[in-house]
Amino acid sequence: MTRLARQPSLIRDVAERAGVSPATVSRVLTGSAAVREPTRARILAAIDELRYRRNRVASNLRRQQVQMIGLVISDIENPHFTQMVRAAEDAAYMQGYRVLLCNTDEDPAKQRDYLGVLAAERVAGAIISPTEADAPEIGELIDLGTFVVAFDRAVADRRADAVLPANTEGARRGTEHLLGGGHESIGFVGGPAGIQTATERLLGYEEAMSAAGLQPRIAQGNFRVEGGRRAAEELIREGATALLVANNMMTVGVLQALRQGGRRVSADVALVSFDDPPWAELTDPPLTTLAQPVRAMAASAMELLMQRLEGRGKRRQCRVFDFELRHRNSCCYPKES
Amino acid sequence: MTRLARQPSLIRDVAERAGVSPATVSRVLTGSAAVREPTRARILAAIDELRYRRNRVASNLRRQQVQMIGLVISDIENPHFTQMVRAAEDAAYMQGYRVLLCNTDEDPAKQRDYLGVLAAERVAGAIISPTEADAPEIGELIDLGTFVVAFDRAVADRRADAVLPANTEGARRGTEHLLGGGHESIGFVGGPAGIQTATERLLGYEEAMSAAGLQPRIAQGNFRVEGGRRAAEELIREGATALLVANNMMTVGVLQALRQGGRRVSADVALVSFDDPPWAELTDPPLTTLAQPVRAMAASAMELLMQRLEGRGKRRQCRVFDFELRHRNSCCYPKES
DNA sequence: CTGAAAGCGCTTACAG
DNA sequence: CTGAAAGCGCTTACAG
Numbered sequence: 001m002t003r004l005a006r007q008p009s010l011i012r013d014v015a016e017r018a019g020v021s022p023a024t025v026s027r028v029l030t031g032s033a034a035v036r037e038p039t040r041a042r043i044l045a046a047i048d049e050l051r052y053r054r055n056r057v058a059s060n061l062r063r064q065q066v067q068m069i070g071l072v073i074s075d076i077e078n079p080h081f082t083q084m085v086r087a088a089e090d091a092a093y094m095q096g097y098r099v100l101l102c103n104t105d106e107d108p109a110k111q112r113d114y115l116g117v118l119a120a121e122r123v124a125g126a127i128i129s130p131t132e133a134d135a136p137e138i139g140e141l142i143d144l145g146t147f148v149v150a151f152d153r154a155v156a157d158r159r160a161d162a163v164l165p166a167n168t169e170g171a172r173r174g175t176e177h178l179l180g181g182g183h184e185s186i187g188f189v190g191g192p193a194g195i196q197t198a199t200e201r202l203l204g205y206e207e208a209m210s211a212a213g214l215q216p217r218i219a220q221g222n223f224r225v226e227g228g229r230r231a232a233e234e235l236i237r238e239g240a241t242a243l244l245v246a247n248n249m250m251t252v253g254v255l256q257a258l259r260q261g262g263r264r265v266s267a268d269v270a271l272v273s274f275d276d277p278p279w280a281e282l283t284d285p286p287l288t289t290l291a292q293p294v295r296a297m298a299a300s301a302m303e304l305l306m307q308r309l310e311g312r313g314k315r316r317q318c319r320v321f322d323f324e325l326r327h328r329n330s331c332c333y334p335k336e337s
Numbered sequence: 338m339t340r341l342a343r344q345p346s347l348i349r350d351v352a353e354r355a356g357v358s359p360a361t362v363s364r365v366l367t368g369s370a371a372v373r374e375p376t377r378a379r380i381l382a383a384i385d386e387l388r389y390r391r392n393r394v395a396s397n398l399r400r401q402q403v404q405m406i407g408l409v410i411s412d413i414e415n416p417h418f419t420q421m422v423r424a425a426e427d428a429a430y431m432q433g434y435r436v437l438l439c440n441t442d443e444d445p446a447k448q449r450d451y452l453g454v455l456a457a458e459r460v461a462g463a464i465i466s467p468t469e470a471d472a473p474e475i476g477e478l479i480d481l482g483t484f485v486v487a488f489d490r491a492v493a494d495r496r497a498d499a500v501l502p503a504n505t506e507g508a509r510r511g512t513e514h515l516l517g518g519g520h521e522s523i524g525f526v527g528g529p530a531g532i533q534t535a536t537e538r539l540l541g542y543e544e545a546m547s548a549a550g551l552q553p554r555i556a557q558g559n560f561r562v563e564g565g566r567r568a569a570e571e572l573i574r575e576g577a578t579a580l581l582v583a584n585n586m587m588t589v590g591v592l593q594a595l596r597q598g599g600r601r602v603s604a605d606v607a608l609v610s611f612d613d614p615p616w617a618e619l620t621d622p623p624l625t626t627l628a629q630p631v632r633a634m635a636a637s638a639m640e641l642l643m644q645r646l647e648g649r650g651k652r653r654q655c656r657v658f659d660f661e662l663r664h665r666n667s668c669c670y671p672k673e674s
Numbered sequence: 675c676t677g678a679a680a681g682c683g684c685t686t687a688c689a690g
Numbered sequence: 691c692t693g694a695a696a697g698c699g700c701t702t703a704c705a706g
């Protein structure tokens with residue numbers, strides 16, 4: 001395997017050229033100690049001439065720390081996570097941390113695998129939206145010294161901080177909004193069993209329906225497009241005149257099902273959808289959604305991580321964020337404020 | 338800074354417990370040499386009991402290779418890159434490589450910075466969609482032994498492989514499609530100057546217009562939503578009855594401008610848009626687009642990288658992919674096949 | 675098949 | 691302010 005086009009220069013080469021010891025070069029590189037000006041200038045010049053690039057792998061090993069954050073999410077193609085990753089990457093970049101992207105596809109095995117990778121890489125921190133909240137690998141990662149923040153969904157390990165949405169409350173508000181529109185046959189396009197987000201949103205829906213003395217109608221989706229389509233077809237067949245959809249991916253499927261079935265959004269079937277993807281206002285009609293402040297939540301998660309990394313913040317923190325009901329036109333008669 | 342909740346066990350601990358040398362433990366870890374079965378079993382047991390996790394940082398330093406791929410793109414929130422990242426991550430995961438995400442925001446300084454990071458981390462490979470095609474850092478990265486594949490846009494360094502879209506040809510076809518619809522006043526919502534994608538798409542548009550003996554009408558956007566909105570407003574003001582839009586982000590802005598100006602897509606202004614984001618068929622009417630096989634392109638880029646990493650494939654490769662015109666309903670009179 | 679020893683490229687007490 | 695030396699946790703010729 002011919003790998004190196006040119007032998008990269010080492011700290012030793014720089015030291016030699018500048019007529020100092022490697023230790024001194026390292027000092028100007030890290031800024032860990034003062035170096036006399038003329039010496040410093042010679043070193044900087046040597047670095048430049050030799051095109052020296054410090055080897056981070058060696059540096060990380062010696063310093064026993066890796067400036068890297070693992071982002072464990074189910075799918076980057078879900079706009080919810082796309083936005084989260086974007087905001088997290090921004091914050092990480094500003095703090096000098098790198099981002100390792102880990103897509104789990106809601107597959108517990110893949111999640112375990114990736115958690116193992118993060119442990120092996122000895123990353124400084126991880127933001128995890130768990131598929132399997134009680135995977136033992138999460139605890140092992142924390143044992144190793146990695147700080148963990150649960151995002152979107154809680155993890156079982158009590159040492160992890162958390163940034164969570166107020167799902168139950170959000171689902172209740174969404175349902176009440178549809179109830180306020182005069183609907184009685186409101187269906188719920190739910191997520192997969194076992195996923196916290198899905199369970200909590202279902203609960204809020206059931207509470208609101210029960211409070212209104214109405215019969216809940218639930219079809220289980222899988223947080224993906226086809227699952228949403230199938231669930232919507234089922235609920236429409238059963239006569240639902242309104243739908244609360246538990247995430248934005250399934251909403252795409254719901255819209256496909258409605259279009260295919262020749263039903264108009266709002267006029268025939270009212271819609272309130274969780275998440276607020278960029279396309280929510282491009283559909284016909286624009287969608288009424290339950291929006292999470294995803295960017296703020298991601299920034300918050302990074303902030304918690306940074307606090308830990310700086311040794312501040314002893315107690316476990318759990319921050320909960322409310323949904324915002326964005327009134328657009330997929331529901332008739334918006335009576336709520 | 339209290340970092341470690343528990344001292345992680347080392348290869349030395351495992352060796353001690355299994356009654357062998359660290360070298361032998363390493364052999365079963367890497368599978369680099371045969372180890373007698375009973376010994377091997379004892380080692381595996383010790384690894385399990387001590388919850389040993391190999392330290393990849395040390396391993397990487399010693400082996401002089403890092404199983405990591407850098408993904409340098411302008412913005413993960415652009416669905417074009419979201420899809421690319423997803424496909425690349427998939428392929429990388431299957432091959433046992435990690436993915437480092439680097440958003441440049443079309444900012445040359447940020448790109449340079451991130452290229453420096455990749456060099457310092459000594460990543461095995463990088464897929465780069467350059468903002469600055471001739472940044473010297475690209476050559477330096479290659480000098481260091483990192484294999485580079487240009488994605489979406491070429492890089493100046495001739496040692497990099499490339500996976501590119503046939504932009505000029507695509508723009509020509511999009512323009513001809515609008516011409517075929519009977520339009521004569523066709524505007525082009527272009528991208529930022531200096532970005533190859535933008536330049537080539539502009540060229541294809543100009544060629545098609547010139548071949549039809551028509552006057553080109555160009556408004557420069559910036560590949561972002563607001564740029565698209567401004568450009569569309571300008572072109573509509575000048576009387577354009579059809580628009581070719583150079584990327585999907587700007588299309589969002591174009592749709593906003595049309596809606597705000599009270600113009601209907603297709604009926605008032607025909608639209609063909611580059612890229613085929615997931616929401617293209619959710620708009621009213623669904624959008625006719627020029628779709629790239631993004632997943633296949635990303636897979637192709639990873640394949641080129643893997644070939645290099647395995648020492649195969651000597652000659653520089655450049656693979657060009659055609660656009661597919663997806664006929665939907667944002668153009669009247671689709672005469673083309 | 676297994677072990678002792680060297681070394682990957684840095685950083686950091688320790689001494690001066 | 692600077693240098694010599696040790697060591698981070700692995701892997702890999704080399705020897706047996």
